[in-house]
Amino acid sequence: MFGYNLIGGVGSPTPTVHTNDMTSSGDLGFFAAGGDWLYDADETNSQDDDNWIMMVRPYNPANYGGTPIAYDTSDHSLSEGSDWVLYNQGGSNHSGGGTQLSLDRAFWGMRSSTSGYTAKNYMTDLANDLGSFTNNVAVTTQTERYSAGHRLNDTTGIFYAKSNSQQQIIGTYNGGATTTIAATLGDGPAQYMWDFSSPGGGTEYANLGTANTWVYLNTNNSATFAEGTTRLDMNHCVWDGSAGTAVTKVDRDSVVTLPTHTGSTLAPTILATTWGNILIHFDTSNPGNSVVYPVTWSGTSPTIGSAVPWAGGTQIPSHECYLKGLDGSGIVHNGTKYQCGQDRSGRNVDLYRTCRIYTSGSDLKLDTIDIDFSKPNGEHTLRVRHRGVVTFSSTTDASVWPLFMANNKDLGIWHKDTGKFHYIENAYY
Amino acid sequence: MAQPYDYILAKYIEIGKRESKYIGHSYYLSLSSALEMAKEEFGNTYTGEEYNIAMINSEVYVLENYANNFTRIPD
Numbered sequence: 283m284f285g286y287n288l289i290g291g292v293g294s295p296t297p298t299v300h301t302n303d304m305t306s307s308g309d310l311g312f313f314a315a316g317g318d319w320l321y322d323a324d325e326t327n328s329q330d331d332d333n334w335i336m337m338v339r340p341y342n343p344a345n346y347g348g349t350p351i352a353y354d355t356s357d358h359s360l361s362e363g364s365d366w367v368l369y370n371q372g373g374s375n376h377s378g379g380g381t382q383l384s385l386d387r388a389f390w391g392m393r394s395s396t397s398g399y400t401a402k403n404y405m406t407d408l409a410n411d412l413g414s415f416t417n418n419v420a421v422t423t424q425t426e427r428y429s430a431g432h433r434l435n436d437t438t439g440i441f442y443a444k445s446n447s448q449q450q451i452i453g454t455y456n457g458g459a460t461t462t463i464a465a466t467l468g469d470g471p472a473q474y475m476w477d478f479s480s481p482g483g484g485t486e487y488a489n490l491g492t493a494n495t496w497v498y499l500n501t502n503n504s505a506t507f508a509e510g511t512t513r514l515d516m517n518h519c520v521w522d523g524s525a526g527t528a529v530t531k532v533d534r535d536s537v538v539t540l541p542t543h544t545g546s547t548l549a550p551t552i553l554a555t556t557w558g559n560i561l562i563h564f565d566t567s568n569p570g571n572s573v574v575y576p577v578t579w580s581g582t583s584p585t586i587g588s589a590v591p592w593a594g595g596t597q598i599p600s601h602e603c604y605l606k607g608l609d610g611s612g613i614v615h616n617g618t619k620y621q622c623g624q625d626r627s628g629r630n631v632d633l634y635r636t637c638r639i640y641t642s643g644s645d646l647k648l649d650t651i652d653i654d655f656s657k658p659n660g661e662h663t664l665r666v667r668h669r670g671v672v673t674f675s676s677t678t679d680a681s682v683w684p685l686f687m688a689n690n691k692d693l694g695i696w697h698k699d700t701g702k703f704h705y706i707e708n709a710y711y
Numbered sequence: 712m713a714q715p716y717d718y719i720l721a722k723y724i725e726i727g728k729r730e731s732k733y734i735g736h737s738y739y740l741s742l743s744s745a746l747e748m749a750k751e752e753f754g755n756t757y758t759g760e761e762y763n764i765a766m767i768n769s770e771v772y773v774l775e776n777y778a779n780n781f782t783r784i785p786d
Contacts, residue, residue, distance in 0.1 A: 446760070506744040680732055681780075
């Protein structure tokens with residue numbers, strides 16, 4: 283008997299799927315999205331388009347570019363604007379990544395091959411026509427610290443360098459020309475991470491947790507999650523919010539001994555809740571061994587509860603469910619605030635809307651699901667809302683960028699390999 | 712395998728092909744794991760800058776040739 287339910291059926295509205303093709307199948311992911319379809323009542327759209335997405339356009343060695351996309355929810359038409367150059371730092375190749383904090387604001391990391399592979403971190407906001415940056419402030423310039431920007435909450439992000447010299451820098455940004463960053467955590471493998479989140483608390487959508495506080499996961503100062511890795515370390519970090527000040531970090535080594543996971547190398551992920559965190563251990567080879575751990579905090583000290591079996595068991599394996607970054611923070615490479623699936627009805631922010639993608643013949647199919655993580659003992663309920671809503675044809679690549687709509691019912695999702703954007707009405711009705 | 716670039720690229724593709732079948736995977740983590748494995752393999756044979764350039768060139772290879780669609784890379 284598994285802990286999930288199939289709901290829907292008689293009386294439930296049937297999902298309606300609207301599909302649009304992108305002009306390119308080589309796009310690299312959303313780094314911001316906004317407008318009426320996504321914003322909460324206290325968020326105001328300053329952009330010209332009512333509903334918009336900023337896509338990172340296909341790779342170009344000379345520069346990194348973006349493509350503005352307008353979406354009309356009345357007729358479900360999608361229009362792509364002209365590509366524009368986000369970053370051109372000179373040299374013959376570039377790479378990096380950016381993530382939206384909120385509204386038109388983002389953190390970016392970018393480097394090129396020029397000047398000894400110089401890397402810069404930026405805080406930036408977009409022009410109303412989505413064709414340029416209004417502000418694009420380089421807050422650091424370094425070599426060998428090759429970063430991307432990652433979201434913690436509406437005003438705070440973390441620049442994480444995975445390069446030869448690992449580094450994390452937290453900063454705050456409210457748009458405009460003013461920026462604030464902390465001192466770095468230092469250089470080296472102690473800064474490696476699989477994922478991060480806030481330690482939870484509060485009730486605001488995509489903003490759970492205490493300001494300027496984050497928790498990141500690794501194993502013995504390593505990012506490699508091998509078959510034999512069972513040690514999990516949690517690193518608790520607090521910044522006072524002042525420019526240039528040091529972050530207080532407390533390493534909590536070996537706080538969890540994960541179950542053995544022979545043949546599975548998908549690293550754990552962490553989500554914020556109103557009461558703490560949910561730590562999710564995947565097992566791609568033996569999905570029935572997947573577990574979640576409840577984590578509660580007293581200051582910098584975590585208490586790890588007993589492991590609870592993943593509610594989907596082997597029928598809805600955890601590694602087929604979109605979970606990483608689902609709380610609106612963590613290591614996603616090019617991402618938006620609205621990849622956060624938390625419930626927006628005001629009733630239960632610990633209820634996460636998400637989806638499952640699984641193999642069906644030579645295709646992939648998508649189910650919409652939700653998971654209630656409101657119990658601090660880690661017991662959770664997984665519900666299948668609609669089965670097989672979308673088919674991604676002739677692909678085995680599960681790379682997707684979801685957008686969870688403000689109406690709490692609809693889901694937008696871009697599947698990278700097929701290059702299609704699907705808008706699913708009543709995905710969670 | 713004598714160069715960190717060959718090693719990192721091979722590991723990056725191996726990990727990326729395996730994990731891009733899982734929803735929510737991160738090629739960012741695949742790349743850092745590949746770098747870490749190379750440093751374990753070769754130690755101080757190469758400088759930090761050489762590791763960094765090898766990692767960047769591996770990332771750029773997959774971006775430029777396969778737009779980060781790992782499952783399209785031939786075995």
